[in-house]
Amino acid sequence: MAKAWRNLEAAAQLKPLDPDESWHAARIQAKRARYAAEAVAPAIGRDAARLAHAIAEVQDVLGDHHDAVIAAQQWAGLAAQHPDDPAVGITCGRLIERERAAARANRTQFDHTWSRATKPKLTRWLTANNRT
Numbered sequence: 001m002a003k004a005w006r007n008l009e010a011a012a013q014l015k016p017l018d019p020d021e022s023w024h025a026a027r028i029q030a031k032r033a034r035y036a037a038e039a040v041a042p043a044i045g046r047d048a049a050r051l052a053h054a055i056a057e058v059q060d061v062l063g064d065h066h067d068a069v070i071a072a073q074q075w076a077g078l079a080a081q082h083p084d085d086p087a088v089g090i091t092c093g094r095l096i097e098r099e100r101a102a103a104r105a106n107r108t109q110f111d112h113t114w115s116r117a118t119k120p121k122l123t124r125w126l127t128a129n130n131r132t
Contacts, residue, residue, distance in 0.1 A: 001033075001039075001040050001048075003043075004029070004033040004037075007035050008026070008029040008032070008033040008055070010029075011028075012026050012030075014107075014110065016104075016108075020066075020069045020103075023062060023069075024062075026062055027066055030055055030062055034052050037049075038052045047125040051123065051126075054116060054119075057116070058127045062106070064106050065103050065106035065107065065110070066107065071089045071099045075096045076092065076096055079096075
C-alpha cells in the first residue's frame with residue numbers, strides 16, 4: 001500500500017497545463033492505490049476503507065477527464081475523415097470544444113478532490129507503526 005500511495009502522490013503533482021498523458025498516468029496510479037487500499041482494508045479496518053473511497057473519487061475525476069480527452073480525439077478523427085463536409089467539420093469542432101471544456105473542468109475539480117483525499121485523518125494510518 002505504501003508504494004502504491006507514494007506512486008500516486010508523485011503522479012498527482014499535476015499542473016493545469018500538463019499534457020493529457022500525465023493526467024492519464026495519474027489515473028492509473030489512482031486505480032492501483034485504490035485497489036491496494038481496498039485489499040488491506042479487511043486487515044487495517046475502516047481507515048483503509050475510507051482512504052479507498054477518497055481515492056475512488058480522485059479516480060472518478062481523472063476517469064471523466066480521460067473520457068473527455070478520448071471523446072475529443074474521436075470527434076477530431078471523424079472530422080478528418082470528412083474534410084469536404086463543412087457541416088461535419090463544424091459539428092465536430094463544437095463537440096471537441098465541449099469535450100475540452102469538460103476536461104478543463106475536471107482538471108479544476110481534481111485539486112479539490114485530491115486535497116480531500118490527502119487529509120491527514122485519511123492518510124495517517126499509512127505511516128502509523130509501519131503497517132504498510
